[in-house]
Amino acid sequence: MNKGYLSLVLHGHLPYVRHPEHDDFLEEDWLYEAITETYVPLITVFEGLVRDGIDFRLTMTLSPTLTSMLTDGLLQERYLKHINRLIELAHREIERTKYDSRFNILAQRYLDDFKHARYIFEKYNRNLAAAFRSFQDLGKLEIVTCGATHGYFPLMDICRESVRAQVKTAVTHYESVFGRKPRGIWLPECGYQPGHDEILKESGIRYFFTDSHGILHGTPRPKYGVFAPVYCRGSGVAAFGRDLESSKQVWSSIEGYPGDFNYREFYRDIGFDLDFEYIKPYIHPDGVRINTGIKYYRITGSGDHKEPYVSDWAREKAAEQAGNFMFNRQRQAEYLHDFMQRKPLIISPYDAELFGHWWYEGPMWIDFLIRKISCDQDELRLITPSEYLEENPRNQVITPSMSSWGWKGYSEMWLQGSNDWIYRHLHEASNRMTELARTYRNTNGSLKRALNQALRELLLAQSSDWGFILGTGTHTSYAVQRTRDHLLRFTRIYEEIKSNSIDEGWLADIESKDNIFPAIDYRVHQ
Amino acid sequence: MKMMARIKEKLKRFSLKKIFPKNKKTPSGTSPSKAGAQDLPSSHQFAAEQAKFSYPQDWGGYRQTSRDLPSGYGTDKIVLCVRDPWWLYTYWEVINATWDRLKRELGDDFYKAKKILRVYDVSHIIFNGTNAHRYFDIELGLDSVNWYIDTAGPGRSWCVDLGLRLADGRFITIVRSNTVSTPLDGPSWITDEEWMIPDDMFARLYGMGFGFGKSSPVGKGWQERFKHVLSSGVSSVTSILKK
Secondary structure, three states, X not given: OOOEEEEEEEEEOXXXXXXXXXXXXHHHHHHHHHHHHHXXXXXXXXXXHHHOOOOOOEEEEEOHHHHHHHOOHHHHHHHHHHHHHHHHHHHHHHHHOOOOHHHHHHHHHHHHXXXXXXXXXXXXXXXXXXXXXXXXXXOOEEEEEEOOOOEOHHHHHHHHHHHHHHHHHHHHHHHXXXXXXXXXXXXXXXXXXXXXXXXXXXXXOOEEEEOHHHXXXXXXXXXXXXXXXXXXXXXXXXXXXXXXXXXXXXXXXXXXXXXXXXXXXXXXXXXXXXXXXHHHXXXXXXXXXXXXXXXXXXXXXXXXXXXXXXXXXXXXXXXXXXXXXXXXXXXXXXXXXHHHOOOOEEEEEEEHHHEXXXXXXXXXHHHXXXXXXXXXXXXXXXXXXXXXXXXXXXXXXXXXXXXXXXXXXXXXXXXXXXXXXXXXXXXXXXXXXXXXXXXXXXXXXXXXXXXXXXXXXXXXXXXXXXXXXXXXXXXXXXXXXXXXXXXXXXXXXXXXXXXXXXXHHHHHHHHHHOOOOOOOOHHHOO | OHHHHHHHHHHHOOOHHHHOOOOOOEOOEOOOOOOOOOOOOOHHHHHHHHHHOOOOOOOOOOOOOOOOOOOOOOOOEEEEEEOOXXXXXXXXXXXXXXXXXXXXXXXXXXXXXXXXXXXXXOOOOOOOOOOOOEEEEEEOOOOOOEEEEEOOOOOOEEEEEXXXXXXXXXXXXXXXXXXXXXXXXXXXXXXXXXXXXXXXXXXXXXXXHOOOOOOOOOOOOHHHHHHHHHHOOHHHHHHHHHO
8 A cells, every 4th residue: 555646747848949041040959959868768768668567657748839849840850850960970979989989889879869769759750749648648647738838927917818828828739739638737937826726727727836835835824735735715726836855856956866976967068079170060050069969978076077978887876866766755755644644745846858958867767766666665656646636636725825946936037137127028018919809809811810920929928938048147149039029029010900001921921930829819818 | 934944055055066067168169058157046957947948159040130129118107026025026117298297297396306116015905095004115216117126025915106205205106006915935824724625526426425436427417317316216225335
């Protein structure tokens, strides 16, 4: 008999980056890197578990922007080109390193990995969203939705129509990709503002996640802390709080798993390390060095000196840390079970892209963890939030506290000197969009297209990623441009609609560029 | 409070060096994206999030838009946002016509007046402009268009007026903000418990109670079915199931 439950939640998200006007656009690499290093390895882990008859449960967000990119023909075509170029580079690397077995064996591994990524990509007809869907259809994976473009909801509270548009557009899009309604949502950046649960309820969403203090500082005080869901007062939508202890074990900069000295060093990429003339064909045509994904060193220690990566050592370490993670959750569940007189639920959410992209061994760690939980013990069981609610329908009613999982736990990451200027414009655009949706209730032809495109531009401007990048203060020009471009496009459409002078040629041009959510309906912005 | 202490401890442990180990510099390349000199967050979570957007430099490949965003939108407006339990952020726009009107109406007094943010504590009330629990003023520079407000007041509600404080102490509101509430910075003192089972789940439990199993009907007409079961001697069936 199990003592408690663990919900692993992977939040998969990337902002919408698609530039048909450029042949080779650097920021599109965010997607290509994540496909090769995170999404394909996760799909491979899931396939292996199903093949071996391991019954598992995992919860995953695939944000609407991410699924839109994964199902976009142009980006699929470009990914294939990208992976083929990497395969070519890996072949060259095998040749270059042939007299040094330490590197040669790794070059061979990269070649295998890249070929495998291409194989998986083609196996699912280039559509990795369909791959994830297949595991949901098997009942192993629960895919939750997210804000349509990952807008940060607490800073949209002044214009809740935008929160509603983010949620409703996401839900409609989810249905078109996954063939059913989403049960849960990952609020972008885990950003919760009391009252937004009402909007979730309108869309049929049963639950969402908050950071620990979202529940712990809720009113009244939650009897079971974050170890049982609560229902939001008024809406009855369930909220699940993050367990900080399990998060810290993975994320912490000191004792966090990814920092182990046997693991692969993220910052030593041959795109930067090797001779410029040699690497030139595989970096950006403008000569900008980039991460290729081929990295030969392990973290080694805290200094600059790095030793070659040894796959077996890293694998052993991943297995050991999976065991350690499971052991700690078992103890946690055991203690909580006695204390609560009820089976506790431990929610462990992570950025999906942590696994594989940043923490190379992450997918392997998940694989070990799931197998160990399934085969080595019976104190802990994996569960999805909806299954837990089915099993435990009676829960406390509270109003969770405004919170996020960002820096300092609230809105400061997205609201500081470097990015606060965007809200004046975003809020104005939201108000104007509400005005348009109220004014033009039934439309067709180019007016309808213009209204729909106006909402696309507004949603794209709202991505929290732009505010995040601006907040980090490094390499901000792309985030500034995207914010400005979408807002300017929105404003132009607004003015053209108001003056009844829609420039159809220009409209068609931006429809083809910012082509996200083909079935969008501007009337949701109310 | 324990929880806050943990967060604080976590932040204290943060070391930029650890998270962003020095990258080997190469002659023709700069290192991948790293945090700037700001006091940014710790942990692999942040590093991983940032690494998602890694690229070596602002390569400038994106066609720059020549147009700029407007400096204003032509209406008087002030908006108040919550940053965290202690701090608010506000931005505003006051159009020239409004300033001109004030100048006309106030004459010389206008030039002696101070531009002020008046911050009202409006917790648990419907604010009518005069019934705030308390307020405090922040004197603004003439050109300022936004401000971060230290309320030191978690779990309270706030409203802000942008206005002029005249030399004789009178305050003239130019524009009033929306009302916002700051979250608590610790556990609530309210410990009353209320529990709930959602209607659809209760209906299912209700159905299971009548021996319909987990897939018992929850939609339209289910009450009719139960009535039918009850009227056809269900009590003997349930008593069998109990054995």
